[in-house]
Amino acid sequence: MKGTVVITGGGTGGHLKVAKAFVDEFHKRGISPIFIGSTTGQDEQWFKNERKVKKAFFLDTKGVVDKNLIGKSKAIFQIVKEVNHCLNIFDKTEVKTVISVGGFSAAPATFASILSFACKLYIHEQNSKMGKLNEITSRFATEIFSSYLDDSKIKDYPVSSEFFDNARVRHEIETIIFLGGSQGARAINDFALSVALKLDELGIKIIHQTGKADFQRVKSKYDELNLDVDVFDFTDDISKKMSLADFAISRSGASTLWELAANSLPTLFVPYPYAAKDHQYYNAKFLKDKKLCFVCRERNLKPEVIDKILKADIKSMSKGLIDSIGYNAIESIVDVIIENNQK
Numbered sequence: 134m135k136g137t138v139v140i141t142g143g144g145t146g147g148h149l150k151v152a153k154a155f156v157d158e159f160h161k162r163g164i165s166p167i168f169i170g171s172t173t174g175q176d177e178q179w180f181k182n183e184r185k186v187k188k189a190f191f192l193d194t195k196g197v198v199d200k201n202l203i204g205k206s207k208a209i210f211q212i213v214k215e216v217n218h219c220l221n222i223f224d225k226t227e228v229k230t231v232i233s234v235g236g237f238s239a240a241p242a243t244f245a246s247i248l249s250f251a252c253k254l255y256i257h258e259q260n261s262k263m264g265k266l267n268e269i270t271s272r273f274a275t276e277i278f279s280s281y282l283d284d285s286k287i288k289d290y291p292v293s294s295e296f297f298d299n300a301r302v303r304h305e306i307e308t309i310i311f312l313g314g315s316q317g318a319r320a321i322n323d324f325a326l327s328v329a330l331k332l333d334e335l336g337i338k339i340i341h342q343t344g345k346a347d348f349q350r351v352k353s354k355y356d357e358l359n360l361d362v363d364v365f366d367f368t369d370d371i372s373k374k375m376s377l378a379d380f381a382i383s384r385s386g387a388s389t390l391w392e393l394a395a396n397s398l399p400t401l402f403v404p405y406p407y408a409a410k411d412h413q414y415y416n417a418k419f420l421k422d423k424k425l426c427f428v429c430r431e432r433n434l435k436p437e438v439i440d441k442i443l444k445a446d447i448k449s450m451s452k453g454l455i456d457s458i459g460y461n462a463i464e465s466i467v468d469v470i471i472e473n474n475q476k
């Protein structure tokens with residue numbers, strides 16, 4: 134491969150999981166990329182000690198969207214400053230390929246790749262509605278990979294193999310997993326607590342990922358209810374937890390959604406209502422239109438929802454999910470990038 138590869142982006146687990154898939158795939162092929170992320174968000178947590186990267190840079194950047202005018206100006210000024218920093222890195226390490234997985238962390242390296250004519254830019258857009266940065270920069274990209282774009286060369290989402298390996302067709306609901314995405318979701322936590330006694334009476338086991346911020350509160354409530362629940366804030370072994378469940382109630386962040394699909398786990402998605410352009414709703418709608426999931430707006434999430442789920446035909450949904458996503462997405466995406474690099 135000519136020149137160095139940069140993988141950039143992050144902020145939250147959804148973007149970082151895809152960044153990690155790229156790092157792992159390049160490493161498998163004997164290529165050590167550089168990672169460029171931010172000091173804000175979860176980037177350092179995921180990549181500070183990652184041995185598969187040649188070097189990781191964490192730049193002083195913050196999100197631009199959802200800020201007042203002064204906040205926006207400061208964030209933009211900081212990005213401009215860090216673009217320069219990236220151009221220096223590109224120059225010193227002969228960067229020829231920049232792969233953005235989106236999020237504000239990706240801004241400096243993405244803009245630097247556009248300014249440096251020696252680089253090719255690739256974008257992986259995880260969501261059904263394009264993020265602001267990708268909307269601005271995508272016209273400069275050599276390829277945009279997305280599960281929702283008709284003209285994407287590879288449409289399958291890069292999901293780790295363990296989600297496929299542990300997949301099975303679900304027949305009846307004996308265990309439900311509640312998932313809040315990388316940061317947890319208070320609305321899903323409250324819903325789980327409101328139906329926990331009923332599920333227990335029905336003999337249904339609960340697995341519950343709360344997110345860090347709400348863990349103690351949720352754990353104490355289960356203790357008060359005297360229920361034996363597998364409750365945790367975050368785990369590195371989420372595929373194992375998913376595979377134990379027969380049904381999921383989850384946010385529809387892109388990585389989680391496609392992991393659940395890969396695992397053939399029927400799901401009720403409760404989209405995060407404040408996501409940009411309501412993208413979590415449209416992520417889930419993509420599967421709902423194929424009758425492969427249920428979707429419930431957060432405002433309609435009432436205990437009665439459980440009765441409907443218990444009557445549903447989860448077997449045909451679970452079977453249908455098998456064909457919704459193919460196995461080797463990250464290999465195919467990296468093949469396209471390497472082929473282009475050789476031209």
Ligand SMILES: CC(=O)N[C@H]1[C@@H](OP(=O)(O)OP(=O)(O)OC[C@H]2O[C@@H](n3ccc(=O)[nH]c3=O)[C@H](O)[C@@H]2O)O[C@H](CO)[C@@H](O)[C@@H]1O
Nearest residue numbers: 145146147148150259314315367368371386387388389408
């Ligand atoms: C509030 C918000 O705007 N969230 C966005 C964010 O979500 P968020 O960061 O929550 O992302 P996702 O749901 O896409 O991914 C979370 C990742 O964390 C992993 N995980 C989660 C819990 C756990 O205990 N262990 C674990 O490993 C999941 O398996 C998954 O791979 O990025 C996604 C991808 O751009 C978007 O679709 C979401 O809308």
